[in-house]
Amino acid sequence: MMEEASGLKKALDGGGFVITAEICPPRGSDTAGFLAKARLLKDRIVAANVTDNQRAVMRLSSLACSVLLLREGVEPVFQMTCRDRNRLAVQSDLLGAWVLGIRNILALTGDHVSFGDHREAKAVYDLDSVQLVHTVDVLNHGKNLKDRALGNGTGFFLGAVVAPGAEPFEPEWIKFRKKVEAGARFFQTQAIFDMERFKRFFDDAETFGAKILGGILLLKSAKMAHYLNSNVPGVKVPRELVEELEKAPEGGAQLEKGIEIAARQVKELKGFCHGAHIMAIGQEESVPKIIAMA
């Protein structure tokens, strides 16, 4: 297992359309639900992202849950944020992840603690996301951040995040290019709803050589779409989609409509993009259906 390379990299290099999805670790130490979701996604996706105290809410460690996925035969993408670790902990956890068999890293800034359930906590951000990408790249070259040779370093397939819908876009675009220069080889994007705009971004971004998986967020209800529009930065659910959801009766029917929309978006991505990254946020059991319909 130790010598195995990233299956995600292999799949993306192979040129096929690659699907990943994210799973959120449990709040406590009962992993049954998490593992059930993993089994459900196994063999239907290439890799599963494990979120890292997403929205700054304390949960079971993303590193530990990534290892649990490995044991289930699901390839993990270990998400690492800059919020909770200084540069010593970052490097140490990365080395730990490598020796435990994790091959994919997704480097993120991390939501601010003021959004989470431990608002009094010190937000670390000793590194930012570009510096985190650089750190993984340095370890991949057998050194640490102090340029000290490590004997053996890591060989992670290194990913980062980009928000193709950011407004204004140019600072985000510059940051995307910095991440590529720092060593990012694949990108999972924030939720896309404006496919034409995303296509333009993709066409430009692709020329930098990185692989791009378009982020698809499952809209579970019209209420959720409204919530996203008023509370989540950089996410704009267009009115047509909100209306489409609203036409379905509340409850299961709206979820079915959301699944249909997500499947349609994945299908659109299949026409031009390297892959799709499905974020079902607690509704992972719907992911196989989205994939089947796409």
Added chain:
Amino acid sequence: MIITKKKAAQDILKRLKGKKTVHLFGCGSCAEQCRTGGERELVEMAAMLRDNGYEVTGSSLLDETCYNQLVRKEYRTNPAAGRADAVVVLACGAGVKTVASNADETQPILPALDTTFLAVVESQGRFFEGCSLCGECVLDSTGGICPHTECPKGLLNGPCGGVANGMCEVNTENECAWVRIYSRLKKQGRLALLMEYSPPKDHSAGIRPRKLCLR
């Protein structure tokens, strides 16, 4: 300018339990300007303490309470200060610390304020954090806008994914510091600076306590 805010009365009273006489120190510099440690606040504090059964034996409003010499002189020339059971200081942490290092070690020195930030004084009574005292100034490459201070995450290589129409997701009434840096550098024809990789900050420049000795 150092910004301070008043502690709750009960937090001060809690530490005064068992004491009878109290001396007050104010500060005629920053604390007076942000209305936490001037003449008026000393009068209010004295009234509050008397209402709660303490005898206020006097108060000293120094020009700058963070000046060792001024505090030392006050203790020497005003014996009431040294005789009180406890001292309550209406100044920033540096002021409290200066009083504490001049008082007899047996005399408890209590802060009446919380010290919050180093401010730009926009106009009278309006203060905004302008500098984090990080010891490694980057304003040369950020158009005069400090990413350590004005970005809640202190990011050094551009905005996070939380920008919504140019606004910060943490302080939603503020424009994103990195969007402002971007706009400023664009106007200066220096956008190329944004493409430069900023390495992680050198925190060894700020190991505490810091000092400067000119002689």
